Amino acid sequence: MIELQEALRKKEIWAIGGGKGGIGKSLITGNIGITLARLKKKVLLVDADLGGANLHTTLGIGVPEMTLSDFLNRRVETIQEVIIKTAIPNLSLISGAQDFLDAANPNFAQKTRLLRHLETLDADYILLDLGAGTSFNILDFFLFSDHGILVVLPEPTAIENAYRFIKSAFYRRFKKVVTNQNVKDLIDAAMDQKNSMGIRTPVDLIERVKSMEKEVGEILELEVSTFRPKLIVNQVRTKNDVQIGFSMKSACQKYFGINLEYLGYVEYDDCVWQSIRSKRPLVIEYPYSRPARCIERVVHNLLRKEQMTLSMLY
Amino acid sequence: MLKKIEDLNYYELLEVSPRATSQEIHKAYERIRKIYDPNSIALYSLFSPDETEKIRQRVEEAYRTLIYEENRRMYDLSLRDYLDELPPQEQPPARPVSATPVQPSHPSSVPPASPPMPSPAAYAAPAPAAPAPVPPPPVAALPVQPPPQDIAEFSGTVLRMLREQRGMTIQNVADTTKLSARYLECIEEENFAKLPARPYLRGFLVNYAKALGYEPDRIAADFLKRYDAFKNPPKK
Numbered sequence: 001m002i003e004l005q006e007a008l009r010k011k012e013i014w015a016i017g018g019g020k021g022g023i024g025k026s027l028i029t030g031n032i033g034i035t036l037a038r039l040k041k042k043v044l045l046v047d048a049d050l051g052g053a054n055l056h057t058t059l060g061i062g063v064p065e066m067t068l069s070d071f072l073n074r075r076v077e078t079i080q081e082v083i084i085k086t087a088i089p090n091l092s093l094i095s096g097a098q099d100f101l102d103a104a105n106p107n108f109a110q111k112t113r114l115l116r117h118l119e120t121l122d123a124d125y126i127l128l129d130l131g132a133g134t135s136f137n138i139l140d141f142f143l144f145s146d147h148g149i150l151v152v153l154p155e156p157t158a159i160e161n162a163y164r165f166i167k168s169a170f171y172r173r174f175k176k177v178v179t180n181q182n183v184k185d186l187i188d189a190a191m192d193q194k195n196s197m198g199i200r201t202p203v204d205l206i207e208r209v210k211s212m213e214k215e216v217g218e219i220l221e222l223e224v225s226t227f228r229p230k231l232i233v234n235q236v237r238t239k240n241d242v243q244i245g246f247s248m249k250s251a252c253q254k255y256f257g258i259n260l261e262y263l264g265y266v267e268y269d270d271c272v273w274q275s276i277r278s279k280r281p282l283v284i285e286y287p288y289s290r291p292a293r294c295i296e297r298v299v300h301n302l303l304r305k306e307q308m309t310l311s312m313l314y
Numbered sequence: 315m316l317k318k319i320e321d322l323n324y325y326e327l328l329e330v331s332p333r334a335t336s337q338e339i340h341k342a343y344e345r346i347r348k349i350y351d352p353n354s355i356a357l358y359s360l361f362s363p364d365e366t367e368k369i370r371q372r373v374e375e376a377y378r379t380l381i382y383e384e385n386r387r388m389y390d391l392s393l394r395d396y397l398d399e400l401p402p403q404e405q406p407p408a409r410p411v412s413a414t415p416v417q418p419s420h421p422s423s424v425p426p427a428s429p430p431m432p433s434p435a436a437y438a439a440p441a442p443a444a445p446a447p448v449p450p451p452p453v454a455a456l457p458v459q460p461p462p463q464d465i466a467e468f469s470g471t472v473l474r475m476l477r478e479q480r481g482m483t484i485q486n487v488a489d490t491t492k493l494s495a496r497y498l499e500c501i502e503e504e505n506f507a508k509l510p511a512r513p514y515l516r517g518f519l520v521n522y523a524k525a526l527g528y529e530p531d532r533i534a535a536d537f538l539k540r541y542d543a544f545k546n547p548p549k550k
């Protein structure tokens with residue numbers, strides 16, 4: 001029973017990515033954070049967009065004095081020292097590095113130290129706002145988290161990027177679990193869609209790996225079944241746009257064999273940029289607007305999921 | 315177990331449980347058809363036009379097999395190994411042979427009822443080709459979520475507020491729930507005297523809550539408490 005309570009109280013790390021910039025990752029991260037904080041959860045937001053940090057803006061906070069780069073460059077000893085309290089109860093922020101030149105690509109040791117320190121923090125939820133692209137650092141934050149959330153726009157380029165992100169993320173996950181160098185090389189080669197070995201889908205890849213080393217192929221199969229990224233479609237204007245989430249879910253199942261969970265969508269509305277321009281958070285300035293209600297629904301879906309899996313323990 | 319698309323069985327292809335009713339199969343078919351629309355921007359970076367077309371053809375095949383009781387039974391026989399491996403609660407119950415097989419909604423497109431085909435060899439012959447039935451208009455169903463936790467009691471006024479937040483008119487709710495607008499007004503105004511007997515009222519509230527996109531239990535219970543207090547005022 002005590003163990004169960006411990007499990008219930010366990011903190012969760014959510015990463016919000018998407019492979020593309022300007023699609024609303026920060027907006028959604030910030031406002032999910034506020035919504036959770038209002039539900040009396042202790043929330044820490046981390047701007048891990050090491051190239052274009054702007055999470056503070058969605059919270060209506062000016063450029064903070066202490067940032068992640070102070071921690072990365074060891075100007076402070078512990079991560080606690082760069083945590084900023086916000087005006088919203090239960091919500092704090094680690095702001096992103098502003099001096100991108102040295103911070104955009106933390107080396108392996110810096111990244112490991114960051115992840116290690118994050119794990120020690122006391123919070124119910126830690127939300128990582130990831131940068132654009134599919135660099136190893138970004139993928140590693142995504143894979144490190146308990147729940148990886150992808151944001152996508154109902155636009156071809158954003159969707160292409162999201163698929164690339166998904167593929168890169170779980171091929172990287174594959175590489176982390178195999179030791180055989182030949183298999184690693186094969187995975188690298190398979191990343192190229194037009195590879196010469198006729199490996200198009202993860203199913204093809206796994207089949208090939210099985211022919212090399214049966215057990216390794218089975219391990220990869222297991223990895224596929226436990227990789228469950230989540231999806232939010234942002235800037236939705238029509239019913240067809242809402243439908244895109246379902247289409248991506250089905251396509252991911254049939255093409256990658258992975259279970260993409262469609263968490264919800266956020267409607268497009270001018271009040272979003274109005275809130276950003278007036279430097280006031282969306283869900284506080286326009287709590288009854290459609291995008292704000294959508295974000296609330298996304299949070300409910302996220303939380304309910306958590307309860308649903310836990311209730312299976314009983 | 316990962317499978318290539320061409321190895322998916324009809325249930326997997328339509329993303330339904332092997333226990334699905336024919337209504338569920340019909341719904342799933344409509345859904346999948348929409349998803350694998352050749353113009354979908356969610357597909358082209360994964361599937362070539364040819365592949366999308368092949369999936370569409372197989373979806374048609376799957377639908378036409380599973381929607382007819384007899385064809386489906388034969389198909390299930392051919393899938394025995396797969397069905398036997400399902401976890402116990404997923405085990406398809408023996409479907410009773412109904413005298414009137416469920417028909418797709420448009421009788422004009424229904425092919426002549428196929429004769430019983432007891433031999434697996436007969437199954438191998440494809441079902442008679444039929445033009446794709448026109449699906450009925452989709453039922454707009456909001457996914458339900460728990461009602462806002464910060465609301466202490468769901469009175470008529472609160473219900474109206476929630477409805478207005480959703481940007482819905484009384485008429486919108488009346489249209490989705492098939493309840494009369496007058497009753498909905500009486501609910502929102504807590505005009506208890508004009509409301510029907512308790513069991514009916516409960517049904518109304520459940521439908522109303524769902525139309526707003528909320529799980530109905532708490533909402534119905536709260537409102538009924540207020541209704542009961544009106545019907546049985548505390549004795550002086």
Ligand SMILES: Nc1ncnc2c1ncn2[C@@H]1O[C@H](COP(=O)(O)OP(=O)(O)O)[C@@H](O)[C@H]1O
Binds near residue numbers: 022024027234268
């Ligand atoms: N749902 C929406 N409706 C209207 N505008 C939006 C919406 N989501 C995002 N935007 C606009 O897109 C801009 C970029 O969002 P941002 O969160 O900074 O993207 P990212 O973090 O992915 O780079 C915002 O400043 C806002 O103006």
Ligand SMILES: [Mg+2]
Binds near residue numbers: 052053054
């Ligand atoms: Mg951003």
